[in-house]
Amino acid sequence: MSFNNLDTLYRQVIMDHYKNPRNRGTIEGDDHMSIDMNNPTCGDRIQLQLQVEDGLVKDAKFDGEGCSISMSSASMMTQAVKGMRIEDALSMSKLFSDMMQGKEIDEQEFDLGDIEALQGVSKFPARIKCATLAWKAMEKGVDEQGQS
């Protein structure tokens, strides 16, 4: 593998999200849920906050520590799910997971936008968990809310 191959992982848009994360911080007030998730094998951590009203993700913010892939993925995820219906956010998460596993995905289903740049991660098996951390946190939050 050469450095050209690395470029399929570290796309410009990923580095941009890493350097200038969107929705980094915390949601004021207490009408939101908070999800802490970490990747115990490597130490990446994310605190995700979601504000859901009438089945719609009104706001999403994150904080945490991790590599370029995990933090840029969190930034992109919050950007994407803001304003989405919960079931759409979950479908998108499923699509993202498929994309990470290198499966064929229906690109018509969602406008992936910046997220498409993470496609190259599927070629780096050791880094897939970095990319999916924020999405798993979102799924966990929605799941827990559904139960309460």
Place this chain on the structure above:
Amino acid sequence: MDIKAVRQSFPILDQEVNGHPLVYLDSSATSQKPASVIEKLDEYYRGYNSNVHRGVHTLGTKATDEYEGAREKVRRFINANSTQEVIFTRGTTTAINTVASSYGRAELGEGDEIVITPMEHHSNIIPWQQVAKASGATLKYIPLQADGTIDLKDVEETVTDNTKIVAVMHVSNVLGTINPVKEIAEIAHRHQAVMLVDGAQSAPHLKVDVQDLDCDFYAFSGHKMCGPTGIGVLYGKRALLNDMEPFEFGGEMIDFVNLYDATWKELPWKFEGGTPIIGGAIGLGAAIDFINEIGLEEIEAHEHMLVDYAMNRMREIDGLTIYGPDERAGLVTFNLDDVHPHDVATVLDAEGIAVRAGHHCAQPLMRWLDVSATARASFYLYNTKEDIDRLVEGLQKTKEYFGDVF
């Protein structure tokens, strides 16, 4: 030491990874295996695979002889007094858990103390947290110096007459610190506490004499010292092991079994419930033969040369932070500017260089260092100065690469 011959003993090293000759710098996680160990395992499974200590057939006798022969090799390797003091376990983790469970939980109660350090591997922290929770004992930490070493004065202050167990790693898997475990054992004993040494990172690299260290327990793993995975050793002083209850109950470890009661075999077998790790132990015996043939002193000197060279070369790199003391075992843990260690490891991997990135099973130590993760290059007898040159080149490229994208 003939480094070329040593390298030829390790078939795995002769390969390309991502288009580059492999540079393996992750031996602290697990070492590579020489052909002699691989062949020994092959010979056992092809030639005389049988269960041990039962039956009277020829293969069973051969397997038992080899298995018990490996125990004798371990005894000599760490200079234990007797093979009764050498218990085969799954690895260091199981060895420490055996002591935590069979000694810690049985002997400790409220008011008692367990003393460890913040640099311990999770496997020498969590078993003691659990003992403390179950017994009401208190878990205490010996503070670290700024460079990641232990000052014996702090040991004197932390260990008291209430201390029952002191458990310290011999060599840090993150900082490379070589801890004064002999002196710490002396302090522990003055307070009638027992001393456990986590030898996972020392047995492969330093000459260890458990009688000289005068530790009560010493735990280590085979896979970090050229042996197979799934085999490790718990050394314990006979008097202590004799008084301890077994850790696992079942076949192999019993003497008489009645409907409502049973008695145990003598040492060491009372701690080896179930079919033992026969292949693993025989493989570990072959690994010890291999190490002895080269000589641990030679290996230690080689690693010392490598780590000195690595520290000097890595200090040339702007923005590179090295953690731990100057005087250290054969590993260098570091961070490079703002580049996350996972990203460093991925770029190095693209160059065929294997390093570890993450928290190294030492989250409390990461917090002490005030970092979320680090990268680590660790060396063993088969590494060369050229490997370190490749690492330094790779790190320079990493800097350039992330310098460009940022």
